[in-house]
Amino acid sequence: MALDAAGNLYIADSGNNRVRRVSTNGIITTVAGNGIGGYVDDGGPAFSTRLYSPCGVTLDGAGNLYVGDYSNHRVRGVTAVADMTPPLPPAADLYGKSISPYAVQRGQAFDLGVRIQNRGPSPVDGRFVTVVLNLADGLVGVPGNGDRRLSRTFTGQQLPAHQGSLDGVFRVIAPDTTPPGVYNSTLEIQYSGDINLKDNVDRLPVTIVVPAPVGDETALTVIQDTIPTAAPGQPAVFTVKYTSGTGQPVNPGDIVQRFTAPGGFTFRGQPTYAYHDTIHGIITAALDHTIEDSGQTLVITANPHLNTTTSDTGSLIYTIPVQARTDALPGRYDNGSASIGRLAPIQLSGTIAGTQSDLTARVVQTQSQNARVRPGQRWVYPAVLQITNTSRRTIGTEQIVLTAPEGMRFTEDVLRSSREGSSQEVVNGAQRSADGRRLTCQARLDTDPGKWVLLYPEMEVDSFATPGTVNVSLQVGNPPFAAGQASIVIETP
Incomplete structure (x- = not known):
């Protein structure tokens, strides 16, 4: 048998001394042989000759x-x-979402290009799609081979309608000899050899700057990024954000950073740092620290460097665990402080919510094998949280607040749960925030002391979510009497 490019099938019909063709609409015709076995000289019509x-x-x-x-x-x-x-490929309606930094230091690699998406009604075969990036004079593709015309095809990939994307992003660098200024590169999305004229991305501007002199901690701006809220006896965290001028490198070396807890709180647990805006994803690790004065003082000795390499760009976030004292009175306290080296101290605040609850619970993540997702994935359950009742009475209906990270959101106005010892799934009505990243509901936990209940919210991942480890946080009760989080790995597309 053989197939032609139009999909017609040719069959050597040995017993009938013919060659038959089955067209794409199922019609069978004879293309050679008259059905009589034998031989006739060549040169005549194929259907009237003899084959044997x-x-x-x-x-x-x-x-x-x-x-x-x-x-x-x-x-x-x-x-x-x-x-x-x-045959011609099916019609496509492709467009690109630009990936282009506003400003980049000379000598620093960066991403430039588009995420190709399909808003047409039919899936697109990636073998027909080509992206071509023509770099401005002064920019070259990594690893700096001097190539200024970069292209990529997508054989073996499929682009469904209205979901997913093709990676038309390239690694680019401005060599140390590139003068500072604005550089305009052009990019074309081609489909079956033709430029997709409707949304051809024709200009990707990037400002190349000369690296600024390295500064010490006095070049930093430090603010409290989140204010913790906790009921007496309950844990919480607050975050402190370090930034510098646009792309300005800061490298003060190891300096002493002294934090005083706001009224009603004490420091507890391991503080961590994270760079969220790097080309490598989130860079995070633990901080060297000591806790003094019965938890009132936290001393961190570390180097809060910024913009010195590709792994410390953007902003630096300290995440610092605290706990509300059991004897704390409700209210907001603004009497904490943070002294970062030679910088003037900044104010730290915290809020004690309600009064101490006689309910307690432990929150842990379970089913971690499902906690890996990909950009564009929908209707998944990567954040399964187990709430175990550690108090002396039954936990009934309580407020549940789930918060999704950047790049993820909840997909429906319900929260599903199941209790230990029961195979029945409970569907709790819930309310999503406008951006889909917060889910609030009054959940029927109905959990006896020592028993557990599982919560598994349905989620989706944005097509352009940054790969790395992110967290979904949970608060139980109003005011909260338990909290926890689930870690999710967003894989590279």
Whole structure:
């Protein structure tokens, strides 16, 4: 058997001494042989000649058919019988979302290009899609081979309608000899060899700057990024954000950073740092620290460097665990402080919510094998949280607040749960925030002391979510009497 480019099937019909063609609409016709076994000289119409037990067929690029005429001990040819023009690919409506930094230091690699998306009604075969990036003079592709015309095709990939993307992003660098200024590169999205004129991305501007002199901690701006809220006896965290001027490198070396807890709180647990805006994803690790004065003082000795390499760009976030004292009175306290080296101290605040609850619970993540997702994935359950009742009475209906990280959101106004010892799934009505990143509901936990309940919210991942580890946080009760989080790994597309 053989297939031509139009999808017609050719069959060596040995017993009937013919070659038959089955067209794409299912019609069978004879293209060679009159059904009588034997031999007739070549040169006449193929359908009126004689074949004798044909056993094989093949086609060449011009559409000529070759027949293994077994009992005649010959290979016979039928000229121009097949259609070798491939069918046109289905119509596509492609567009690109630009990936282009505003400003980049000379000598620093960066991402430039588009995420190609499909808003047409049909899936797109990636083999027909090509992206071409023509770099401005002064920019080259990594690893700096001097190539200024970069292209990529997507054979073997499929782009569904209205979901997912193709990676048309390239690694680019401005060599140390590039003068500062604005550089405009052009990019084309081609489909089946033609430029997709409707949304061809024609300009990707990037400002190249000369690295600024390295500064010490006095070049930093430090603010409290989140204010903790906790009921007496309950844990919480607050975050402190370090930034510098636009792209300005800061490298003070190890300095002493002294934090005083706001009223009603004490420091507890391991503080961590994270760079969220790097090309490598989130860079995070633990901080060297000591806790003094019965938890009132936290001393961190570390180097809050920024913009010195590709792994410390953007902003630096300290995440510092605290706990509300059991004897704390409700209210907001603004009497904490943070002294960062030679910088003037900044104010730290915290809020004690309600009064101490007689309910307690432990929150842990479970089913971690499902906590890996990909950009564009929908209707998944990567954040499964187990709430174990550690108090002396039953936990009934309580407020549940779930918060999704950047790049993820909740997909429906319900929260599903199941209790230990019961195979029945409970569907709790819930309310999503406008951006879909907060889910609030009054959940029927109905959990006896020592028993647990599982919560599994349905989620989706944005098409352009940054790969790395992110967290979904949970608060139980109003005011909260338990909290926890689930870690999710967003994999590279």
